[in-house]
Structure formats: structure tokens, C-alpha cells
Amino acid sequence: MSPQEPGLFEIIQTTRAMRQLKPDPVPDDLIDRILEAGAAAPSGGNNQTWGFIVCRDEDLKKQVQVFYKRAFDEYVLPHYESRKEAPPPGMSKAQFERQLDRVSHLTDRFHEAPVWIVACLDTGKRPPNYLSGASIYPAVQNMLLAARALGLGATLTTRHGIYGKEVDTLFGLPDGVHSYAILPVGYPVGRFGPVARGDVKSVTYRDRWGQH
Amino acid sequence: MSPQEPGLFEIIQTTRAMRQLKPDPVPDDLIDRILEAGAAAPSGGNNQTWGFIVCRDEDLKKQVQVFYKRAFDEYVLPHYESRKEAPPPGMSKAQFERQLDRVSHLTDRFHEAPVWIVACLDTGKRPPNYLSGASIYPAVQNMLLAARALGLGATLTTRHGIYGKEVDTLFGLPDGVHSYAILPVGYPVGRFGPVARGDVKSVTYRDRWGQH
Numbered sequence: 001m002s003p004q005e006p007g008l009f010e011i012i013q014t015t016r017a018m019r020q021l022k023p024d025p026v027p028d029d030l031i032d033r034i035l036e037a038g039a040a041a042p043s044g045g046n047n048q049t050w051g052f053i054v055c056r057d058e059d060l061k062k063q064v065q066v067f068y069k070r071a072f073d074e075y076v077l078p079h080y081e082s083r084k085e086a087p088p089p090g091m092s093k094a095q096f097e098r099q100l101d102r103v104s105h106l107t108d109r110f111h112e113a114p115v116w117i118v119a120c121l122d123t124g125k126r127p128p129n130y131l132s133g134a135s136i137y138p139a140v141q142n143m144l145l146a147a148r149a150l151g152l153g154a155t156l157t158t159r160h161g162i163y164g165k166e167v168d169t170l171f172g173l174p175d176g177v178h179s180y181a182i183l184p185v186g187y188p189v190g191r192f193g194p195v196a197r198g199d200v201k202s203v204t205y206r207d208r209w210g211q212h
Numbered sequence: 213m214s215p216q217e218p219g220l221f222e223i224i225q226t227t228r229a230m231r232q233l234k235p236d237p238v239p240d241d242l243i244d245r246i247l248e249a250g251a252a253a254p255s256g257g258n259n260q261t262w263g264f265i266v267c268r269d270e271d272l273k274k275q276v277q278v279f280y281k282r283a284f285d286e287y288v289l290p291h292y293e294s295r296k297e298a299p300p301p302g303m304s305k306a307q308f309e310r311q312l313d314r315v316s317h318l319t320d321r322f323h324e325a326p327v328w329i330v331a332c333l334d335t336g337k338r339p340p341n342y343l344s345g346a347s348i349y350p351a352v353q354n355m356l357l358a359a360r361a362l363g364l365g366a367t368l369t370t371r372h373g374i375y376g377k378e379v380d381t382l383f384g385l386p387d388g389v390h391s392y393a394i395l396p397v398g399y400p401v402g403r404f405g406p407v408a409r410g411d412v413k414s415v416t417y418r419d420r421w422g423q424h
Binding site for chain 2: 006007008009011012013015017033035036037038039040041042044045046047048050051052053054055056057060079080083088089090091099120127128129130131132133134136137138140141142144145146149155156158161164171172173174177178180181195196197198200203204205206207208209210211
């Protein structure tokens with residue numbers, strides 16, 4: 001390990017969703033390092049039936065953003081409103097409100113991120129099921145951690161999947177291939193910092209669900 | 213970062229599926245560190261509707277292994293046989309054969325891993341869909357990386373999901389909660405080493421699928 005290389009546990013604990021990004025371009029070699037980290041992840045049978053679209057096309061990003069915004073208005077905002085008094089574990093009401101502000105900001109400027117990485121998976125003739133993600137989200141997490149380690153901000157987003165068919169068509173995905181995540185990547189506004197999470201002990205069980 | 217803490221990129225590139233495990237017990241504090249890494253992962257809306265079962269119960273593990281073995285005989289072995297001449301990207305036929313040997317070994321001794329971490333997700337009233345995994349597999353990947361960093365071997369397995377209903381009942385999961393992965397964890401037989409993967413450039417596209 002080079003002395004500059006950041007430590008795993010520190011990176012894991014400070015890989016926050018970075019929803020405010022600068023428009024500055026991101027060098028290709030950093031994107032390559034992120035992709036290499038992604039492709040080191042496990043996948044079912046090591047089959048690696050994934051594909052990664054590096055999207056910088058402004059028109060295309062804008063077309064996708066229209067669906068992203070529509071899904072926000074229809075589903076995400078009402079969900080936040082309904083949860084205002086019951087923020088997630090480890091978050092205060094104020095933090096949850098700030099999260100909504102930033103989610104709203106990201107929604108409006110989704111297409112302005114200098115680069116997107118779109119993580120796709122070919123599930124072949126079988127329709128994707130709830131376990132298929134085991135062959136793509138580990139790669140996504142590796143990419144989020146790698147971006148963080150390289151000083152780049154990113155966010156795991158799946159909301160476009162509400163209009164998955166329309167968006168997959170825009171990205172030219174063939175039959176059997178589905179987009180599982182869009183990661184807007186760029187230099188972050190603001191600092192990396194500790195993630196806000198609940199105490200894992202409260203959701204850790206001994207042998208069977210509910211046993212502490 | 214402490215000088216002993218391993219670097220992110222090195223860890224990512226050497227987190228192989230470690231399918232041969234020693235029976236030696238794994239200290240609780242190492243499992244706790246793995247779980248803390250898991251719970252730092254992103255989840256939809258930061259809702260963290262996950263739960264982690266730390267299973268050491270030998271009878272229970274054996275009962276689950278019966279389904280794991282059945283699924284091997286019915287689905288996994290035929291799949292490997294059909295793929296013998298076409299190994300995954302980055303693997304030789306010999307490597308793929310060794311993988312089958314180790315998968316077969318893991319199947320027979322699945323319950324002998326000293327500890328399992330079972331990653332579960334509560335999807336509430338909505339049935340889980342192909343995107344739900346975005347709220348649990350990032351946590352799973354964090355746990356695999358953390359285990360590796362702590363010198364512990366683990367493997368991401370989802371095969372039990374072929375008999376998901378039966379297995380979820382064994383773990384006492386309530387309605388709406390599903391197990392997404394079982395990670396057998398223990399001290400590994402053999403060394404950590406570079407993962408065998410294809411060249412990510414061949415599956416990286418510019419703006420739209422298929423464009424290089």
C-alpha cells in the first residue's frame with residue numbers, strides 16, 4: 001500500500017451521498033480507476049454480465065432527468081412529506097429536512113453532473129428478480145468507495161427505474177439488459193464526512209430474526 | 213488512518229470469494245466491525261430497513277444447507293456443466309473447473325462455516341423488485357471488504373433464495389422481510405489473491421450501450 005492510499009474503514013465510514021457537484025470535468029483516468037474497482041466485485045458464478053455506460057452526453061442526460069424529476073414529483077416528494085416526523089435511524093428531523101433539500105437539488109440538476117456511470121446487468125432470458133442485484137450492486141458500492149477515495153463525489157440512485165423501460169431505451173440497452181443504478185459523479189461541493197446511520201446493534205440478531 | 217490499516221484499492225482487488233474456511237471460531241469484535249462497515253452503506257432514502265442475523269446455530273445452519281445443496285444439484289451443477297467450454301471473462305477453463313470444485317466444497321460444508329451473516333431487507337408491503345437490492349447489497353459488499361481487511365474469508369451467496377420462502381421461515385423472518393444473502397465467514401484456507409475478472413474496458417460504453 002502506498003502511504004497516500006486511504007484506509008478501507010475510514011473510506012467506508014465517510015462515503016456519504018454527495019449530491020452537490022461542481023461542473024468541473026472529471027479526468028478519464030479517474031473514471032477508469034473507478035470502473036476497475038467496480039469490475040473487481042463479485043457476481044453470480046463470476047459471470048460478470050455487467051456493462052457500464054460512461055455518459056457525458058448533455059442531451060441524453062437531460063432526457064433522462066425529465067423522468068427522474070417526474071418520479072420525484074410523483075413518488076419521492078410525497079414519501080418525504082409523509083416521513084417528516086419520523087426520520088430514518090441516526091438522523092434528526094433537521095438532518096432529514098436537509099437531505100430532502102439536497103435530494104431536491106440533485107433532482108433539478110441531475111443532468112449537470114459532469115459524468116454519469118450507469119451500471120447495467122444482462123439477466124438474459126430470465127426476468128430480473130430481487131436477487132439479481134447481487135451481481136451488480138457490489139460493483140456499484142466498489143465504485144462509490146473508489147470515487148470517495150479519489151476525492152470524487154457520487155450518489156447511488158435507482159429512482160430512474162420507476163421509468164426503467166423509457167430510460168433503458170434512451171441508453172440503447174438491448175433486450176435482457178437493465179440499468180440498475182445511475183451514479184452522478186463529480187468534484188463535490190462540501191466535505192466528505194461521517195455517514196448518518198442508526199446503531200447496527202439494534203438491527204443485529206442472534207440466529208433468528210428478533211433475537212438479541 | 214493507522215499505518216496497519218490496509219488500502220482500499222488493494223482490498224478491493226484482493227477480495228476473492230474464500231470458499232474454504234477453517235472451523236476456528238471468529239471473535240465477536242471482528243463480526244461487530246464487519247457489521248458496522250455494512251451499516252455504513254447507502255440505502256434508498258437512507259431508510260436502513262435492513263437486518264443482520266449472525267448465525268452460529270449448528271442445527272439451523274444444517275437445515276438451511278439442505279436447501280442450499282438441493283439447489284446446487286438442481287440448478288448450479290447443470291449450469292456449470294453447460295458452461296465448461298465457455299468460462300467467464302478473465303478465467304481459463306482450468307480456473308473455472310477449480311471454481312466448480314470449490315463451489316462444490318462450499319456446498320457440502322456450507323453449515324460448517326463458524327459464523328454466517330444473513331443480510332435481510334424489509335421491503336414492507338411492496339414486494340421486492342429488481343432494484344430493491346440497492347438497499348442491501350452495498351452493505352453486503354462493505355461487509356465482504358471489511359472481512360477481507362480483517363483477514364477473514366467470506367463469500368457472497370444468494371443461492372438459498374431458490375428456496376427463499378423455506379429458508380426465510382427457518383430464520384423466523386416476519387412478513388415483508390426477505391433474506392438477500394448469506395455470507396459464510398471464517399478464517400480462510402489459502403491466500404487472498406487477485407480476483408479473476410475480464411477487462412472492464414470491453415464492457416464499458418460511451419453514452420449508449422455498445423458504443424466504445
